Amino acid sequence: MAAESQNLLSNIRVVLCRPSHPGNIGAAARAMKTMGLSQLYLVSPKKFPHEDAEAMASGAVDVLASAQVCASLEEALAGCVLAIGSSTRQRDLQTALLTPAEAAGQALAEAQSGCVAMVFGNETFGLSKEELACCQALMTIPANPEYSSLNLGAAVQVMAYELRRTALNETFAQPELDAADLAEVERFYAHLETALIRIGFLNPASPKRLMPKLRRLFSRTRLQREEINILRGMLSAMESGKNGEH
Amino acid sequence: MAAESQNLLSNIRVVLCRPSHPGNIGAAARAMKTMGLSQLYLVSPKKFPHEDAEAMASGAVDVLASAQVCASLEEALAGCVLAIGSSTRQRDLQTALLTPAEAAGQALAEAQSGCVAMVFGNETFGLSKEELACCQALMTIPANPEYSSLNLGAAVQVMAYELRRTALNETFAQPELDAADLAEVERFYAHLETALIRIGFLNPASPKRLMPKLRRLFSRTRLQREEINILRGMLSAMESGKNGEH
Numbered sequence: 075m076a077a078e079s080q081n082l083l084s085n086i087r088v089v090l091c092r093p094s095h096p097g098n099i100g101a102a103a104r105a106m107k108t109m110g111l112s113q114l115y116l117v118s119p120k121k122f123p124h125e126d127a128e129a130m131a132s133g134a135v136d137v138l139a140s141a142q143v144c145a146s147l148e149e150a151l152a153g154c155v156l157a158i159g160s161s162t163r164q165r166d167l168q169t170a171l172l173t174p175a176e177a178a179g180q181a182l183a184e185a186q187s188g189c190v191a192m193v194f195g196n197e198t199f200g201l202s203k204e205e206l207a208c209c210q211a212l213m214t215i216p217a218n219p220e221y222s223s224l225n226l227g228a229a230v231q232v233m234a235y236e237l238r239r240t241a242l243n244e245t246f247a248q249p250e251l252d253a254a255d256l257a258e259v260e261r262f263y264a265h266l267e268t269a270l271i272r273i274g275f276l277n278p279a280s281p282k283r284l285m286p287k288l289r290r291l292f293s294r295t296r297l298q299r300e301e302i303n304i305l306r307g308m309l310s311a312m313e314s315g316k317n318g319e320h
Numbered sequence: 321m322a323a324e325s326q327n328l329l330s331n332i333r334v335v336l337c338r339p340s341h342p343g344n345i346g347a348a349a350r351a352m353k354t355m356g357l358s359q360l361y362l363v364s365p366k367k368f369p370h371e372d373a374e375a376m377a378s379g380a381v382d383v384l385a386s387a388q389v390c391a392s393l394e395e396a397l398a399g400c401v402l403a404i405g406s407s408t409r410q411r412d413l414q415t416a417l418l419t420p421a422e423a424a425g426q427a428l429a430e431a432q433s434g435c436v437a438m439v440f441g442n443e444t445f446g447l448s449k450e451e452l453a454c455c456q457a458l459m460t461i462p463a464n465p466e467y468s469s470l471n472l473g474a475a476v477q478v479m480a481y482e483l484r485r486t487a488l489n490e491t492f493a494q495p496e497l498d499a500a501d502l503a504e505v506e507r508f509y510a511h512l513e514t515a516l517i518r519i520g521f522l523n524p525a526s527p528k529r530l531m532p533k534l535r536r537l538f539s540r541t542r543l544q545r546e547e548i549n550i551l552r553g554m555l556s557a558m559e560s561g562k563n564g565e566h
Protein backbone atom coordinates (compact mmCIF):
# COMPACT_ATOMS: atom_id res chain seq x y z
CA MET A 75 0.00 0.00 0.00
CA ALA A 76 1.34 3.40 -0.97
CA ALA A 77 2.31 5.68 1.91
CA GLU A 78 -0.13 8.23 0.54
CA SER A 79 -3.11 5.87 0.85
CA GLN A 80 -2.04 5.02 4.39
CA ASN A 81 -1.88 8.73 5.24
CA LEU A 82 -5.41 9.24 3.95
CA LEU A 83 -6.73 6.35 6.08
CA SER A 84 -4.96 7.75 9.14
CA ASN A 85 -7.04 10.93 8.66
CA ILE A 86 -10.31 9.01 8.94
CA ARG A 87 -12.03 9.14 12.33
CA VAL A 88 -14.71 6.66 13.36
CA VAL A 89 -17.20 8.21 15.79
CA LEU A 90 -19.67 5.99 17.67
CA CYS A 91 -22.52 7.94 19.26
CA ARG A 92 -23.97 6.57 22.51
CA PRO A 93 -23.08 2.90 21.91
CA SER A 94 -25.01 0.65 24.32
CA HIS A 95 -22.93 -2.53 24.09
CA PRO A 96 -19.23 -2.43 24.88
CA GLY A 97 -18.76 -5.56 22.77
CA ASN A 98 -19.72 -3.51 19.72
CA ILE A 99 -17.07 -0.92 20.56
CA GLY A 100 -14.49 -3.70 20.58
CA ALA A 101 -15.80 -5.16 17.33
CA ALA A 102 -15.61 -1.71 15.73
CA ALA A 103 -12.00 -1.29 16.93
CA ARG A 104 -11.05 -4.65 15.41
CA ALA A 105 -12.86 -3.84 12.15
CA MET A 106 -11.00 -0.50 11.98
CA LYS A 107 -7.56 -1.95 12.59
CA THR A 108 -7.98 -4.70 9.98
CA MET A 109 -8.54 -1.94 7.43
CA GLY A 110 -5.79 0.39 8.65
CA LEU A 111 -7.94 2.91 10.56
CA SER A 112 -6.92 3.97 14.06
CA GLN A 113 -8.85 7.06 15.25
CA LEU A 114 -11.78 5.94 17.40
CA TYR A 115 -13.99 8.51 19.13
CA LEU A 116 -16.78 7.54 21.52
CA VAL A 117 -19.61 9.93 22.39
CA SER A 118 -21.13 9.10 25.79
CA PRO A 119 -20.63 5.32 25.64
CA LYS A 120 -22.88 3.49 28.10
CA LYS A 121 -20.04 1.29 29.42
CA PHE A 122 -16.42 2.04 28.60
CA PRO A 123 -13.80 0.83 29.29
CA HIS A 124 -15.26 -2.67 29.67
CA GLU A 125 -13.97 -6.25 29.47
CA ASP A 126 -16.44 -7.10 26.66
CA ALA A 127 -14.89 -4.36 24.53
CA GLU A 128 -11.40 -5.77 25.11
CA ALA A 129 -12.54 -9.33 24.36
CA MET A 130 -14.16 -8.33 21.06
CA ALA A 131 -11.25 -6.08 20.06
CA SER A 132 -8.92 -9.09 20.07
CA GLY A 133 -5.61 -7.82 18.62
CA ALA A 134 -6.92 -4.25 18.32
CA VAL A 135 -6.82 -3.30 22.00
CA ASP A 136 -4.38 -0.50 21.05
CA VAL A 137 -7.21 1.18 19.12
CA LEU A 138 -9.40 0.95 22.24
CA ALA A 139 -6.61 2.25 24.47
CA SER A 140 -6.19 5.37 22.34
CA ALA A 141 -9.95 5.95 21.90
CA GLN A 142 -11.17 9.43 22.80
CA VAL A 143 -14.28 9.65 24.98
CA CYS A 144 -16.33 12.80 24.36
CA ALA A 145 -19.42 14.29 25.96
CA SER A 146 -20.97 15.42 22.69
CA LEU A 147 -20.73 14.78 18.96
CA GLU A 148 -19.67 18.39 18.45
CA GLU A 149 -16.66 17.71 20.67
CA ALA A 150 -15.82 14.53 18.74
CA LEU A 151 -15.92 16.43 15.45
CA ALA A 152 -13.51 19.19 16.50
CA GLY A 153 -10.59 19.16 14.09
CA CYS A 154 -12.59 17.54 11.28
CA VAL A 155 -13.41 19.13 7.92
CA LEU A 156 -16.26 16.75 7.08
CA ALA A 157 -18.61 14.44 8.96
CA ILE A 158 -20.54 11.70 7.14
CA GLY A 159 -23.36 10.14 9.15
CA SER A 160 -24.58 6.57 8.75
CA SER A 161 -28.31 6.12 8.34
CA THR A 162 -30.27 2.91 7.98
CA ARG A 163 -33.29 4.49 6.43
CA GLN A 164 -34.30 7.27 4.12
CA ARG A 165 -35.29 10.10 6.36
CA ASP A 166 -37.25 13.20 5.65
CA LEU A 167 -34.06 15.19 5.27
CA GLN A 168 -33.14 17.03 2.11
CA THR A 169 -29.80 15.25 2.05
CA ALA A 170 -28.82 12.69 -0.56
CA LEU A 171 -27.90 9.26 0.80
CA LEU A 172 -24.48 8.20 -0.43
CA THR A 173 -23.52 4.57 -1.00
CA PRO A 174 -20.54 3.37 1.06
CA ALA A 175 -18.36 3.58 -2.09
CA GLU A 176 -19.45 7.16 -2.77
CA ALA A 177 -18.96 8.08 0.89
CA ALA A 178 -15.48 6.53 0.83
CA GLY A 179 -14.54 8.51 -2.27
CA GLN A 180 -15.74 11.78 -0.77
CA ALA A 181 -14.15 11.07 2.61
CA LEU A 182 -10.75 10.22 1.14
CA ALA A 183 -10.76 13.22 -1.18
CA GLU A 184 -11.33 15.49 1.80
CA ALA A 185 -8.90 13.54 3.99
CA GLN A 186 -6.15 15.08 1.86
CA SER A 187 -6.76 18.36 3.66
CA GLY A 188 -7.86 17.28 7.15
CA CYS A 189 -9.64 14.75 9.31
CA VAL A 190 -12.93 13.25 8.16
CA ALA A 191 -15.40 11.63 10.55
CA MET A 192 -17.58 8.62 9.77
CA VAL A 193 -20.38 8.86 12.34
CA PHE A 194 -22.44 5.90 13.57
CA GLY A 195 -25.49 6.10 15.85
CA ASN A 196 -26.79 4.08 18.76
CA GLU A 197 -27.53 0.39 18.04
CA THR A 198 -31.28 0.72 18.56
CA PHE A 199 -32.08 4.29 17.63
CA GLY A 200 -29.43 5.30 15.11
CA LEU A 201 -28.36 8.93 14.93
CA SER A 202 -30.61 11.50 16.61
CA LYS A 203 -31.87 14.53 14.70
CA GLU A 204 -29.32 16.66 16.54
CA GLU A 205 -26.52 14.28 15.60
CA LEU A 206 -27.65 14.14 11.97
CA ALA A 207 -27.62 17.93 11.92
CA CYS A 208 -23.88 17.84 12.73
CA CYS A 209 -23.19 15.79 9.58
CA GLN A 210 -22.65 17.34 6.16
CA ALA A 211 -23.46 14.14 4.28
CA LEU A 212 -25.29 10.87 4.93
CA MET A 213 -24.36 7.35 3.93
CA THR A 214 -26.43 4.18 3.92
CA ILE A 215 -25.37 0.58 3.35
CA PRO A 216 -27.70 -0.90 0.73
CA ALA A 217 -29.39 -3.76 2.55
CA ASN A 218 -32.25 -6.23 2.36
CA PRO A 219 -35.38 -4.06 2.70
CA GLU A 220 -36.99 -6.84 4.75
CA TYR A 221 -34.12 -6.86 7.27
CA SER A 222 -31.69 -4.00 7.02
CA SER A 223 -30.36 -4.04 10.57
CA LEU A 224 -26.59 -4.47 10.41
CA ASN A 225 -24.80 -4.97 13.70
CA LEU A 226 -22.85 -1.82 14.62
CA GLY A 227 -19.47 -3.57 14.35
CA ALA A 228 -20.50 -5.05 11.00
CA ALA A 229 -21.50 -1.62 9.68
CA VAL A 230 -18.13 -0.19 10.74
CA GLN A 231 -16.45 -3.18 9.04
CA VAL A 232 -18.24 -2.56 5.73
CA MET A 233 -17.44 1.17 5.77
CA ALA A 234 -13.80 0.57 6.77
CA TYR A 235 -13.49 -2.04 4.02
CA GLU A 236 -14.84 0.42 1.44
CA LEU A 237 -12.43 3.10 2.64
CA ARG A 238 -9.43 0.78 2.28
CA ARG A 239 -10.61 -0.61 -1.06
CA THR A 240 -11.12 2.89 -2.41
CA ALA A 241 -7.80 4.15 -1.00
CA LEU A 242 -5.98 1.28 -2.73
CA ASN A 243 -7.74 1.63 -6.08
CA GLU A 244 -8.25 5.32 -6.69
CA THR A 245 -6.41 8.60 -6.75
CA PHE A 246 -8.11 11.71 -5.55
CA ALA A 247 -8.22 15.18 -6.96
CA GLN A 248 -7.47 17.88 -4.40
CA PRO A 249 -10.78 19.19 -3.10
CA GLU A 250 -11.49 22.70 -4.35
CA LEU A 251 -12.96 23.62 -1.04
CA ASP A 252 -10.90 25.08 1.79
CA ALA A 253 -13.34 23.57 4.27
CA ALA A 254 -13.64 25.05 7.74
CA ASP A 255 -12.86 22.93 10.78
CA LEU A 256 -16.17 21.72 12.23
CA ALA A 257 -15.20 23.28 15.58
CA GLU A 258 -15.12 26.67 13.83
CA VAL A 259 -18.49 25.88 12.31
CA GLU A 260 -19.85 25.07 15.79
CA ARG A 261 -18.54 28.40 17.09
CA PHE A 262 -20.28 30.10 14.18
CA TYR A 263 -23.59 28.37 15.09
CA ALA A 264 -23.20 29.45 18.71
CA HIS A 265 -22.47 33.00 17.58
CA LEU A 266 -25.43 32.91 15.18
CA GLU A 267 -27.79 31.73 17.92
CA THR A 268 -26.63 34.44 20.34
CA ALA A 269 -26.92 37.10 17.68
CA LEU A 270 -30.41 36.00 16.63
CA ILE A 271 -31.53 36.13 20.25
CA ARG A 272 -29.92 39.56 20.60
CA ILE A 273 -31.85 40.97 17.64
CA GLY A 274 -35.08 39.37 18.84
CA PHE A 275 -35.47 36.97 15.90
CA LEU A 276 -35.03 33.85 18.03
CA ASN A 277 -37.01 33.49 21.23
CA PRO A 278 -35.02 31.21 23.59
CA ALA A 279 -38.24 30.35 25.43
CA SER A 280 -39.76 29.06 22.17
CA PRO A 281 -36.90 28.33 19.77
CA LYS A 282 -38.94 25.96 17.58
CA ARG A 283 -36.82 24.32 14.84
CA LEU A 284 -35.01 27.48 13.78
CA MET A 285 -31.44 26.46 14.68
CA PRO A 286 -31.73 22.90 13.28
CA LYS A 287 -33.10 24.33 10.04
CA LEU A 288 -30.26 26.83 9.76
CA ARG A 289 -27.73 24.09 10.55
CA ARG A 290 -29.15 21.96 7.80
CA LEU A 291 -28.89 24.83 5.34
CA PHE A 292 -25.23 25.49 6.15
CA SER A 293 -24.39 21.77 6.30
CA ARG A 294 -25.50 21.41 2.70
CA THR A 295 -23.29 24.22 1.51
CA ARG A 296 -20.11 23.06 3.33
CA LEU A 297 -18.79 26.30 4.79
CA GLN A 298 -15.28 27.44 3.89
CA ARG A 299 -12.90 29.16 6.30
CA GLU A 300 -13.22 32.50 4.57
CA GLU A 301 -16.99 32.28 4.56
CA ILE A 302 -17.06 31.63 8.30
CA ASN A 303 -15.01 34.80 8.78
CA ILE A 304 -17.39 36.81 6.61
CA LEU A 305 -20.48 35.44 8.37
CA ARG A 306 -19.09 36.04 11.84
CA GLY A 307 -18.11 39.54 10.82
CA MET A 308 -21.71 40.10 9.74
CA LEU A 309 -23.01 38.75 13.03
CA SER A 310 -20.70 41.01 15.02
CA ALA A 311 -21.81 43.99 12.98
CA MET A 312 -25.45 42.99 13.50
CA GLU A 313 -24.99 42.74 17.26
CA SER A 314 -23.15 46.06 17.41
CA GLY A 315 -25.91 47.69 15.42
CA LYS A 316 -28.42 46.36 17.94
CA ASN A 317 -26.33 47.84 20.72
CA GLY A 318 -26.54 51.21 19.00
CA GLU A 319 -22.82 51.34 18.46
CA HIS A 320 -23.19 51.82 14.71
CA MET B 321 -33.99 -4.83 -6.36
CA ALA B 322 -34.76 -6.76 -9.52
CA ALA B 323 -36.19 -10.25 -9.01
CA GLU B 324 -33.29 -11.59 -11.02
CA SER B 325 -30.67 -10.22 -8.62
CA GLN B 326 -32.64 -11.65 -5.71
CA ASN B 327 -32.68 -15.05 -7.42
CA LEU B 328 -28.90 -14.96 -7.85
CA LEU B 329 -28.40 -14.14 -4.16
CA SER B 330 -30.71 -16.98 -3.16
CA ASN B 331 -28.33 -19.35 -5.00
CA ILE B 332 -25.40 -18.30 -2.81
CA ARG B 333 -24.54 -20.66 0.05
CA VAL B 334 -22.40 -19.58 3.00
CA VAL B 335 -20.43 -22.50 4.45
CA LEU B 336 -18.69 -22.15 7.82
CA CYS B 337 -16.12 -24.90 8.48
CA ARG B 338 -15.63 -25.98 12.09
CA PRO B 339 -16.65 -22.67 13.72
CA SER B 340 -15.54 -22.57 17.37
CA HIS B 341 -17.76 -19.77 18.68
CA PRO B 342 -21.53 -20.02 18.32
CA GLY B 343 -21.75 -16.22 18.58
CA ASN B 344 -19.92 -16.01 15.25
CA ILE B 345 -22.47 -18.33 13.65
CA GLY B 346 -25.21 -15.97 14.78
CA ALA B 347 -23.29 -12.91 13.55
CA ALA B 348 -22.80 -14.60 10.17
CA ALA B 349 -26.54 -15.36 9.95
CA ARG B 350 -27.37 -11.72 10.68
CA ALA B 351 -24.78 -10.49 8.15
CA MET B 352 -26.25 -12.82 5.52
CA LYS B 353 -29.85 -11.79 6.06
CA THR B 354 -29.06 -8.05 5.91
CA MET B 355 -27.66 -8.67 2.43
CA GLY B 356 -30.41 -11.01 1.23
CA LEU B 357 -28.61 -14.35 1.62
CA SER B 358 -30.33 -17.26 3.33
CA GLN B 359 -28.49 -20.57 2.75
CA LEU B 360 -26.25 -21.27 5.76
CA TYR B 361 -24.30 -24.56 5.99
CA LEU B 362 -22.26 -25.50 9.06
CA VAL B 363 -19.54 -28.15 8.90
CA SER B 364 -18.93 -29.75 12.31
CA PRO B 365 -19.71 -26.67 14.42
CA LYS B 366 -18.27 -26.95 17.92
CA LYS B 367 -21.49 -25.79 19.59
CA PHE B 368 -24.74 -25.56 17.67
CA PRO B 369 -27.53 -24.84 18.31
CA HIS B 370 -26.51 -22.48 21.12
CA GLU B 371 -28.03 -19.46 22.86
CA ASP B 372 -25.05 -17.25 21.87
CA ALA B 373 -25.80 -17.93 18.21
CA GLU B 374 -29.43 -16.91 18.70
CA ALA B 375 -28.46 -13.76 20.61
CA MET B 376 -26.04 -12.61 17.90
CA ALA B 377 -28.41 -13.52 15.06
CA SER B 378 -30.92 -10.96 16.38
CA GLY B 379 -33.67 -10.77 13.72
CA ALA B 380 -32.03 -13.49 11.60
CA VAL B 381 -32.93 -16.51 13.74
CA ASP B 382 -34.83 -17.88 10.73
CA VAL B 383 -31.48 -18.25 8.91
CA LEU B 384 -30.13 -20.19 11.91
CA ALA B 385 -33.25 -22.34 12.10
CA SER B 386 -32.88 -23.42 8.47
CA ALA B 387 -29.10 -23.92 8.69
CA GLN B 388 -27.84 -27.31 7.49
CA VAL B 389 -25.33 -29.07 9.74
CA CYS B 390 -22.92 -31.34 7.82
CA ALA B 391 -20.19 -33.77 8.81
CA SER B 392 -17.82 -32.72 6.02
CA LEU B 393 -17.20 -29.90 3.59
CA GLU B 394 -17.80 -32.32 0.71
CA GLU B 395 -21.30 -32.91 2.09
CA ALA B 396 -21.92 -29.16 2.41
CA LEU B 397 -20.88 -28.60 -1.21
CA ALA B 398 -23.22 -31.19 -2.72
CA GLY B 399 -25.47 -29.44 -5.20
CA CYS B 400 -23.01 -26.59 -5.81
CA VAL B 401 -21.29 -25.82 -9.11
CA LEU B 402 -18.53 -23.68 -7.59
CA ALA B 403 -16.91 -23.24 -4.17
CA ILE B 404 -14.85 -20.13 -3.38
CA GLY B 405 -12.72 -20.40 -0.23
CA SER B 406 -11.75 -17.49 1.98
CA SER B 407 -8.07 -17.20 2.82
CA THR B 408 -6.35 -14.65 5.03
CA ARG B 409 -2.93 -15.17 3.60
CA GLN B 410 -1.18 -16.00 0.38
CA ARG B 411 -0.51 -19.71 0.52
CA ASP B 412 1.76 -21.88 -1.49
CA LEU B 413 -1.07 -22.88 -3.76
CA GLN B 414 -1.05 -22.26 -7.48
CA THR B 415 -4.39 -20.56 -7.19
CA ALA B 416 -4.92 -16.85 -7.78
CA LEU B 417 -6.43 -14.94 -4.86
CA LEU B 418 -9.53 -13.05 -5.92
CA THR B 419 -10.63 -9.79 -4.33
CA PRO B 420 -14.10 -9.88 -2.75
CA ALA B 421 -15.44 -7.90 -5.73
CA GLU B 422 -13.91 -10.35 -8.22
CA ALA B 423 -15.19 -13.29 -6.17
CA ALA B 424 -18.67 -11.76 -6.08
CA GLY B 425 -18.66 -11.29 -9.85
CA GLN B 426 -17.59 -14.86 -10.48
CA ALA B 427 -19.99 -16.29 -7.88
CA LEU B 428 -23.00 -14.42 -9.28
CA ALA B 429 -22.18 -15.32 -12.88
CA GLU B 430 -22.14 -19.00 -11.91
CA ALA B 431 -25.18 -18.62 -9.66
CA GLN B 432 -27.20 -18.28 -12.85
CA SER B 433 -26.76 -22.01 -13.41
CA GLY B 434 -26.61 -23.43 -9.87
CA CYS B 435 -25.65 -22.95 -6.25
CA VAL B 436 -22.31 -21.34 -5.40
CA ALA B 437 -20.63 -21.77 -2.00
CA MET B 438 -18.59 -19.10 -0.20
CA VAL B 439 -16.49 -21.15 2.23
CA PHE B 440 -15.02 -19.79 5.48
CA GLY B 441 -12.60 -21.58 7.79
CA ASN B 442 -12.19 -21.95 11.52
CA GLU B 443 -11.63 -18.67 13.45
CA THR B 444 -8.11 -19.57 14.52
CA PHE B 445 -6.80 -21.85 11.81
CA GLY B 446 -8.67 -20.86 8.67
CA LEU B 447 -9.37 -23.49 6.04
CA SER B 448 -7.37 -26.73 6.22
CA LYS B 449 -5.44 -28.01 3.20
CA GLU B 450 -8.16 -30.60 2.66
CA GLU B 451 -10.86 -27.93 2.77
CA LEU B 452 -8.92 -25.66 0.42
CA ALA B 453 -8.61 -28.56 -2.00
CA CYS B 454 -12.42 -28.69 -2.22
CA CYS B 455 -12.52 -25.07 -3.46
CA GLN B 456 -12.10 -24.11 -7.10
CA ALA B 457 -11.12 -20.51 -6.33
CA LEU B 458 -9.80 -18.54 -3.39
CA MET B 459 -10.74 -15.08 -2.17
CA THR B 460 -9.01 -12.79 0.29
CA ILE B 461 -10.21 -9.55 1.84
CA PRO B 462 -7.45 -6.96 1.36
CA ALA B 463 -6.50 -5.98 4.91
CA ASN B 464 -3.88 -4.18 6.96
CA PRO B 465 -0.76 -6.35 6.63
CA GLU B 466 0.06 -5.58 10.26
CA TYR B 467 -3.31 -6.90 11.47
CA SER B 468 -5.36 -8.76 8.93
CA SER B 469 -7.49 -10.82 11.30
CA LEU B 470 -11.13 -10.06 10.55
CA ASN B 471 -13.69 -11.57 12.88
CA LEU B 472 -15.55 -14.43 11.14
CA GLY B 473 -18.89 -12.62 11.24
CA ALA B 474 -17.21 -9.46 9.89
CA ALA B 475 -15.64 -11.40 7.00
CA VAL B 476 -19.03 -12.88 6.11
CA GLN B 477 -20.51 -9.36 6.29
CA VAL B 478 -17.93 -7.95 3.86
CA MET B 479 -18.40 -10.80 1.39
CA ALA B 480 -22.20 -10.66 1.64
CA TYR B 481 -22.08 -6.89 1.13
CA GLU B 482 -19.94 -7.31 -2.00
CA LEU B 483 -22.33 -9.94 -3.34
CA ARG B 484 -25.33 -7.66 -2.89
CA ARG B 485 -23.51 -4.60 -4.24
CA THR B 486 -22.42 -6.55 -7.31
CA ALA B 487 -25.85 -8.12 -7.81
CA LEU B 488 -27.43 -4.66 -7.76
CA ASN B 489 -24.91 -2.99 -10.06
CA GLU B 490 -23.95 -5.53 -12.68
CA THR B 491 -25.45 -7.88 -15.18
CA PHE B 492 -23.81 -11.21 -15.82
CA ALA B 493 -23.11 -13.06 -19.00
CA GLN B 494 -24.19 -16.68 -18.97
CA PRO B 495 -21.18 -18.77 -18.00
CA GLU B 496 -19.88 -20.77 -20.96
CA LEU B 497 -19.17 -23.68 -18.71
CA ASP B 498 -21.73 -26.41 -18.01
CA ALA B 499 -20.08 -26.99 -14.64
CA ALA B 500 -20.50 -30.33 -12.91
CA ASP B 501 -22.16 -30.50 -9.51
CA LEU B 502 -19.43 -30.76 -6.89
CA ALA B 503 -21.03 -33.97 -5.58
CA GLU B 504 -20.42 -35.51 -9.03
CA VAL B 505 -16.84 -34.25 -8.87
CA GLU B 506 -16.44 -35.92 -5.45
CA ARG B 507 -17.75 -39.18 -6.89
CA PHE B 508 -15.22 -38.84 -9.71
CA TYR B 509 -12.39 -38.37 -7.17
CA ALA B 510 -13.54 -41.45 -5.24
CA HIS B 511 -13.68 -43.42 -8.48
CA LEU B 512 -10.24 -42.12 -9.52
CA GLU B 513 -8.72 -43.13 -6.18
CA THR B 514 -10.19 -46.64 -6.37
CA ALA B 515 -9.04 -47.06 -9.95
CA LEU B 516 -5.51 -45.85 -9.20
CA ILE B 517 -5.29 -48.32 -6.33
CA ARG B 518 -6.65 -51.04 -8.61
CA ILE B 519 -3.96 -50.47 -11.24
CA GLY B 520 -1.24 -50.30 -8.57
CA PHE B 521 -0.37 -46.63 -9.19
CA LEU B 522 -1.56 -45.50 -5.75
CA ASN B 523 -0.45 -47.41 -2.69
CA PRO B 524 -3.11 -46.94 0.02
CA ALA B 525 -0.50 -47.71 2.68
CA SER B 526 1.63 -44.79 1.44
CA PRO B 527 -0.62 -42.47 -0.54
CA LYS B 528 1.70 -39.45 -0.20
CA ARG B 529 0.15 -36.30 -1.70
CA LEU B 530 -1.10 -37.88 -4.90
CA MET B 531 -4.83 -37.35 -4.43
CA PRO B 532 -4.51 -33.74 -3.14
CA LYS B 533 -2.31 -32.93 -6.14
CA LEU B 534 -4.80 -34.46 -8.58
CA ARG B 535 -7.64 -32.61 -6.86
CA ARG B 536 -5.77 -29.35 -7.25
CA LEU B 537 -5.22 -30.00 -10.94
CA PHE B 538 -8.89 -30.71 -11.61
CA SER B 539 -10.04 -27.85 -9.37
CA ARG B 540 -8.13 -25.42 -11.56
CA THR B 541 -9.76 -26.66 -14.73
CA ARG B 542 -13.34 -26.63 -13.42
CA LEU B 543 -14.73 -29.91 -14.67
CA GLN B 544 -17.80 -29.95 -16.87
CA ARG B 545 -20.54 -32.56 -16.73
CA GLU B 546 -19.56 -34.07 -20.03
CA GLU B 547 -15.90 -34.25 -19.01
CA ILE B 548 -16.81 -36.09 -15.81
CA ASN B 549 -18.64 -38.66 -17.92
CA ILE B 550 -15.65 -39.07 -20.23
CA LEU B 551 -13.19 -39.39 -17.34
CA ARG B 552 -15.31 -41.89 -15.46
CA GLY B 553 -15.72 -43.87 -18.65
CA MET B 554 -11.93 -43.95 -18.94
CA LEU B 555 -11.60 -45.08 -15.35
CA SER B 556 -14.12 -47.89 -15.85
CA ALA B 557 -12.31 -49.03 -18.97
CA MET B 558 -9.00 -48.90 -17.11
CA GLU B 559 -10.38 -51.01 -14.26
CA SER B 560 -11.94 -53.52 -16.68
CA GLY B 561 -8.62 -53.82 -18.50
CA LYS B 562 -6.94 -54.55 -15.22
CA ASN B 563 -9.48 -57.26 -14.56
CA GLY B 564 -8.52 -58.87 -17.84
CA GLU B 565 -12.00 -58.34 -19.26
CA HIS B 566 -10.64 -56.47 -22.27
